[in-house]
Amino acid sequence: MNETKKLSNKTIFGYGFGAMADAAAYNFYIMYALYFLTTIAGLSAGKAGLVISVATVIAAIVGVVLGPISDNTRSRFGRRRPYLLAGGTVLLVGLVLFFRPMEFSDSGKFAYYMAMFIIINIGYGVFLIPYNALGAELTNDYDERTKLRTPATFMNCVGNIIGISLPLTAVAAFTKAGASEGNAWNYFAMIVGAACLIAILITWKTTKGKELPQESLEAPEDRELNPLKTFWRILKLKPFKWVIGILILFAIGYIAFQSGLVYYVLFYAGLTEAQMSTAMFIYIFIGMGWTVVISLLATKINKKKGMALCFLVSAAGMAIMYFVGVHSFGMLVLLLAIFGMGNGAYWLLIYPIIYDLAEVYEYQYGKRKEGALMSMYGCIFTLSTALGTQVLTIMLTLVGYDPQLPVQSAETINGISNIVLGIPIITFVLGALCSLAYPLSKKTFEKLMQQLEAKRAGEPSDESELERIV
Numbered sequence: 001m002n003e004t005k006k007l008s009n010k011t012i013f014g015y016g017f018g019a020m021a022d023a024a025a026y027n028f029y030i031m032y033a034l035y036f037l038t039t040i041a042g043l044s045a046g047k048a049g050l051v052i053s054v055a056t057v058i059a060a061i062v063g064v065v066l067g068p069i070s071d072n073t074r075s076r077f078g079r080r081r082p083y084l085l086a087g088g089t090v091l092l093v094g095l096v097l098f099f100r101p102m103e104f105s106d107s108g109k110f111a112y113y114m115a116m117f118i119i120i121n122i123g124y125g126v127f128l129i130p131y132n133a134l135g136a137e138l139t140n141d142y143d144e145r146t147k148l149r150t151p152a153t154f155m156n157c158v159g160n161i162i163g164i165s166l167p168l169t170a171v172a173a174f175t176k177a178g179a180s181e182g183n184a185w186n187y188f189a190m191i192v193g194a195a196c197l198i199a200i201l202i203t204w205k206t207t208k209g210k211e212l213p214q215e216s217l218e219a220p221e222d223r224e225l226n227p228l229k230t231f232w233r234i235l236k237l238k239p240f241k242w243v244i245g246i247l248i249l250f251a252i253g254y255i256a257f258q259s260g261l262v263y264y265v266l267f268y269a270g271l272t273e274a275q276m277s278t279a280m281f282i283y284i285f286i287g288m289g290w291t292v293v294i295s296l297l298a299t300k301i302n303k304k305k306g307m308a309l310c311f312l313v314s315a316a317g318m319a320i321m322y323f324v325g326v327h328s329f330g331m332l333v334l335l336l337a338i339f340g341m342g343n344g345a346y347w348l349l350i351y352p353i354i355y356d357l358a359e360v361y362e363y364q365y366g367k368r369k370e371g372a373l374m375s376m377y378g379c380i381f382t383l384s385t386a387l388g389t390q391v392l393t394i395m396l397t398l399v400g401y402d403p404q405l406p407v408q409s410a411e412t413i414n415g416i417s418n419i420v421l422g423i424p425i426i427t428f429v430l431g432a433l434c435s436l437a438y439p440l441s442k443k444t445f446e447k448l449m450q451q452l453e454a455k456r457a458g459e460p461s462d463e464s465e466l467e468r469i470v
Contacts, residue, residue, distance in 0.1 A: 007139050007148060007210075014206020015138065016151030018084070018131045021196035021203075023159025025091055028192050029098070029120055032167055032185075040101055040182050041109055051114045059121035060382055063129055067375030068227035070130045071368070078211035079371075080130035080137065081204055087127025088200035092193035094120035099189035101182030127200060129378065133370035136355035137212050140449065142442045143299050145352035150295040153348045155199075157288045162192060165281055217368065224365075230372045237360055238439065238469055243353065245434035246307075247377070248384045250346050253427030255388030256395075257339055260420040263401070267408050268417050269326045279329065283336040290344035298349055302442045307349045308435040314342030315428035322421045342428050350377075356440050363452045363461075364470055395419045439468035 037048035066083070073079045098116035102109060135148055167188055174184035224230055234240060265276045298306030317338035326335050354377055358370045399415025401408060408416070440448075448469060451461040463470060 010206050011210055012148050013151050014202050016155040017199040018203035019152035020155040020159040021199040022128055023156045024162040024192055025196045027163030047110050051117050055117040055121045058118055059125050062122055062125040063378045064375050066129045067371030068230055070371040072223045080134040083126050083130035084200050084204050087123050088197045090123030092197045094123050095189045095193040100186045129374050132374045136358045136370040138210050142445045145355050146298050149348055149351050153291045154288055157284050160284050224367050230369055234376050242434050242438040246431050247380050249427040249431040251381055251384030252388040253424035255385050256392050256423035260392055263416050264420040268413050275329050279332045282333055286337050286340050287344055290340050294345050294348050303349045303353055304435045304438045307345045308432040310345030311342045311428040311432035314338055315425045318421050318425050356445055359452055
């Protein structure tokens, strides 16, 4: 690992720009692809859904294999940084060509947009997995990893504004200036794609020379080329089982709240879609504020305790809101702020927590597998969000929700409250317990680093106090 553990502000803030590209691109194409395909491109809802589903499956496969591939890459630009440029370029091309009205036959449109959406997803995956893995290489300092992800989380909020809040406003402005609606979407896609590539270039430039030197990596003949073997070893890491618990629990609660919130706002709170939209915009800026608070807290008391505390505070606050109820715009913003603390803690701290497992893996197996760790994280989280979606839809059915009814029964409305607030309360509490049980604290991590250095030097290591880790 790098001799110098501390990072310059240039590197820390430069790395954060990649997170802006992540959020801006992902939110833009995930939120508006279906609308564009059905309303602008003219595909049926069934075919549009198939385009998105097939591309998503391919993206998941790319995400799984790309981490191990980047782990085994050797180049003068490092293991991760070449993929940032390649992925950002492909992403730009894919966005511009996808969000473009084409005068093809129905089958021609289906094939064209399927190909372009696959390109978008591949470009995004080629950039994202190595980008996240790069963070673990930039520093091996326990607290510095949290500091590294703090501007990244902040910039992620900026990306949310670009990808979620700006598209409809920008398209309306372009059409008002005389562009057709289809061309207006294409113009904005150019802007998003170019902004993402510029942000990625900033990350690429500011992290130059900060990756692990090739001489510190295993020799080509010693590389672990079987990804299944790597993934199995990751699953056997003692601390990773608690990370899996955090991932699954948070994903289920996150989906229940985020995807179920619209039902709660419209039917329980009795507010309008416009009020919800405004509240969600305010929520982004609240998230920025929480990022600073959570970073300072985690640096003060360590990452696992910081995450647990934020989860418990959110659970307690949401429990109060459950009994009080939300019946005004101000109360909705308060509810979002309360949820935002736990939500912000997860997104800020989960990456540094996983970064620390790179040293656990190296200690046990003598190889660095940051990419495989991020691939495994992405796979588990994706599957967990799918599980959360199934839980949400099943629960809505069980409480009697009928989308054909403009007004739901009192029992259904209470059931919606139980789902949207009750599930996150439970998962936050259980997630906090998993976080507290996670054995890698700052003290044990520093002990691990001492023994890892001894191992690297060929000296005997002392595993006392590390029994729950290795």
